[in-house]
Amino acid sequence: MSDLHASLPARGLWDRLTALFWRRPGLLVGVLIAAPLLWLGVVYVGSLIALLVQSFYSIDEFSGVVQREFTLKTYAELLRPANADIILRTVTMAAAVTVASAILAFPIAYYAARFAKGRWKAAFYLGIMLPLWSSYLVKVYAWKMILSKEGIISWAANGIGAGAVLDALLALPGIGGNSLSTSYIGTFLVFVYVWLPYMILPMQASLERVPQSMLEASADLGAGGLRTLWSVILPLALPGVIAGSIFTFSLTLGDYIIPQIIGNSANFIGMAVYQLQGTAGNIPLAAAFAVVPIVIMLVYLGIARKLGAFDAL
Amino acid sequence: MKRILTATTALAMALPSITVAQVKELGAGEGEVSIVAWPGYIERGETDKAYDWVTKFEEKTGCKVSIKTANTSDEMVALMNEGGFDLVTASGDASLRLVAGKRVQPVNIDLIPSWKNIDDRLKDAPWHTVDGVHYGVPYQWGPNVLAYNKDVFKDAPPKSWSVVFEEQTLPDGKSNKGRVQAYDGPIYIADAALYLMAHKPDLGIKSPYELNEDQYKAALDLLRGQRALVGRYWHDAMIQVDDFKNEGVAASSSWPFQVGLLASEKFPIGSVVPEEGATGWADTTMMAVDAPHPNCSYMWMEHTLSSNLQSDLSVWFGANPVVPAACEDKSGMQTKEGCAANGMGDFEKIHFWTTPTAKCSTGDCVPYYRWVSDYIAVIGGR
Secondary structure: OHHHHHOOOOOOHHHHHHHHHHHOHHHHHHHHHHHHHHHHHHHHHHHHHHHHHHHOOEEOOOOOOEEOOOOOHHHHHHOOHHHHHHHHHHHHHHHHHHHHHHHHHHHHHHHHHHOOOHHHHHHHHHHHHHHHHOOHHHHHHHHHHHHOOOOHHHHHHHHOOOHHHHHHHHOOOOOOOOOHHHOHHHHHHHHHHHHHHHHHHHHHHHHHOOOHHHHHHHHHOOOOHHHHHHHHHHHHHHHHHHHHHHHHHHHHHHOOOHHHHOOOOOOOHHHHHHHHHHOOOOHHHHHHHHHHHHHHHHHHHHHHHHOOHHHHO | OOOOOOOOOHHHHOOOOOOOOOOOOOOOOOOEEEEEEOOOOOOEOOOOOOOEOOHHHHHHHOOEEEEEEOOOHHHHHHHHHHOOOOEEEEEHHHHHHHHHOOOEOOOOHHHOHHHHHOOHHHHOOOOOEEOOEEOOEEEEEEEOEEEEEHHHHOOOOOOOOHHHHOOOEOOOOOEOOOOEEOEOOHHHHHHHHHHHHHHOHHHOOOEOOEOOHHHHHHHHHHHHHHHOOEOOOEOOHHHHHHHHHHOOOOEEEEOHHHHHHHHHOOOOEEEEOOOOOEEEEEEEEEEEOOOOOHHHHHHHHHHHOOHHHHHHHHHHHOOEEOOHHHHOOOOOOOOHHHHHHHOHHHHHHEEEOOOOOOEEOOEEOOOHHHHHHHHHHHHOOO
């Protein structure tokens, strides 16, 4: 017996570690997720908290020095007409872009999900993804050329005698401008183009999950195409629509490149943050501005969760 | 390059009169020198082989040059506060802050033989000379010119900034509405103030960077009127070049850089410094108070004044050399005509960028951070 005992090999560090992890599985999990948790906790949440704290400071009216005392003065500044304009402008644009993307994306996603087969399906995926492979800046600059006063759109419009239509469109108060590329219409078009794939993909995923049997049942019960679309397909695909809208809405809300290049230079939230923190040294107001989209998105995500959007992601 | 100004405090006004010790004599090079610079300011032939003013310096002195680029004056000041760098190419809005913060040391001009070649107008410029002490060596300067489309203005270049500030019919018979641009930076308020200085003398504006509440309000009102004329505000030089070509822009405040680029593409572009004068920028090479490589730093400062470097840099950057000889002596690519186009002859008409501070020579002025929020409002249509 004692021989058998002695023949057990001496246990090295590795063996003991393995044994420890085997006895306490929680420890292994802890070690494995420690690094990502640290990343999320310190780098991500930490910087967000630093931002939040900054937004409660204020800038001294006289000297322009940041005062590190807790105050809500900076948030009150957000309500000044010029700043409220920026928030309203950004949110309106984000909402308009989201609605337009949803309307445009639905037929595309529907065709890709239900009718495209085999090679066509692959072609569809490729067609939707392809624009995402090229640089975002290249696309925006290309659009600047397309939309410019002497660009292809106004050239074509004049060529087919529709120049007056374009002029009438640009004469619209509020959203018009000197040319497509210096008007809100242009900014809107480019936003829709750039974010459309983010709407199509989740929509397609949710449409694919609508069972064929439901559509057949709907037809058996005498519902026409429109009725089926409205009462069966749309409600079932809604989570996908909401998921897509989270992308288009939040991406538009935070973007500061497109409105800098296309549009009439009026500030969006991102541009205001960029200017206030970089050149003005008004970090508190920049931070307060940065908190606005976070709050809007938290509310939005809360509603989306209720509607089951995360089931489709 | 964006020469963006930053909000400073009243620091710049409370300059120390004590003199920090300066270098008395030069020794051998330490083998390296590190410089904080604007992008494109110090080229070693990596962007374009023809533009290289580092390699030869390194071969001659054995001082390896390392460059840290900074995009804003804020960044530059922050980097210099951090320490570890020898030199910085500071603009007028950063230079006095660096002096006031005791981040840079006085420069012993006896150790810089080429000092005598510097433009007399710059030797004692107030953005680097405090109480008669020199805190740096001038590097380059340039005006913000009025660029115009020659097809629109025919043979009569605009004489006044009014073409971008007030609605009027341009020589081609069409209104300027939607066909002019303005700079997308709060410092542009100074351009409006400069215009008012000439056209509304009762406001009593002495300097476009020192505005009291009334003067400031008048400048903002002018800019609000301008908003109706401007299709897009520019901040990116390449976008402005594109807008001149594709958006039918007739006139705009601009830099010689864009004008040169458009002219090189045979675009009908012209530029003037109008009768009201213009705003502009002037940069200075300054030396950190605790520069780890003082000898190499002095060698570099001497090198920056070489006619050849000044000549090539002024072509590369669309700026003006601080050594006037560089315009004519053919030591580099610059020519007399090139200098004239960059505004070399307009020095007296240029009001160089400085940061507006709350305390100013006329008493209380509107500080820069308010310029920022108000200019955002103006562009937003408020």
